[in-house]
Amino acid sequence: MQIKKDKVVTLTYDLRIDNAMGELVQSTTKEEPMTFIYGHGQLLPLFEQNIDGLKSTNTFDFKIPTSEAYGEFDPTAIMDLDINVFMHDGQIDTELLSPGNYVPLSDNDGNHYQARVMRVEENTVKMDFNHPLAGKDLHFQGEIIEVREATSDELGHGHVHGKHCNHH
Numbered sequence: 761m762q763i764k765k766d767k768v769v770t771l772t773y774d775l776r777i778d779n780a781m782g783e784l785v786q787s788t789t790k791e792e793p794m795t796f797i798y799g800h801g802q803l804l805p806l807f808e809q810n811i812d813g814l815k816s817t818n819t820f821d822f823k824i825p826t827s828e829a830y831g832e833f834d835p836t837a838i839m840d841l842d843i844n845v846f847m848h849d850g851q852i853d854t855e856l857l858s859p860g861n862y863v864p865l866s867d868n869d870g871n872h873y874q875a876r877v878m879r880v881e882e883n884t885v886k887m888d889f890n891h892p893l894a895g896k897d898l899h900f901q902g903e904i905i906e907v908r909e910a911t912s913d914e915l916g917h918g919h920v921h922g923k924h925c926n927h928h
C-alpha cells in the first residue's frame with residue numbers, strides 16, 4: 761500500500777542539522793516509531809511531500825530548508841524578562857533558570873510558550889522565544905515501516921488509535 765491522504769503511516773527517522781553528517785537532533789527507532797495520519801497537516805508540508813507514494817521498507821533521505829521548516833532565527837524574539845516572573849513563594853527557582861533550560865511561560869491572554877534561558881542577570885533573565893530549530897536546515901533520513909488504512913474512528917478523531925491508546 762502506498763502513502764497517500766488518510767493512510768496511517770508508521771516510520772522511523774533521524775533528524776540532523778544541515779546534512780547526513782550533521783548534529784543528530786531527534787531519532788526514532790523501530791521499537792518507538794512515529795505513527796500519524798498522512799495528509800492532516802500534522803507534519804511539515806515538505807516532509808509529507810517527500811514521502812508521498814512510498815511503501816513499506818522504502819527508505820527516504822531529503823533536506824528541508826529553513827524557510828520551509830521553522831523559519832529564520834528572529835533576534836527580536838530574544839527578550840529580557842523581569843526576574844520576578846520566576847518568583848514562586850518569594851523564591852527564585854534557580855534550578856529552573858539554568859542556561860539552556862526550556863521554561864513554560866504564559867501571557868495574560870493565556871497563550872503558552874516555551875522559551876530557552878540564555879542568561880540570568882541581577883534583575884532580568886534573557887530568554888529566547890525562537891523555535892529550537894529556527895534558522896536551521898533540516899535533514900531527514902529514515903524508513904517506512906507500515907502503511908495501512910485509517911479506521912473511520914481514527915479519521916473522525918484526527919489521530920491514530922494504537923494498542924497503547926486508551927483515551928476512550
Ligand SMILES: [Zn+2]
Binds near residue numbers: 919927928
Ligand atoms: Zn481518538
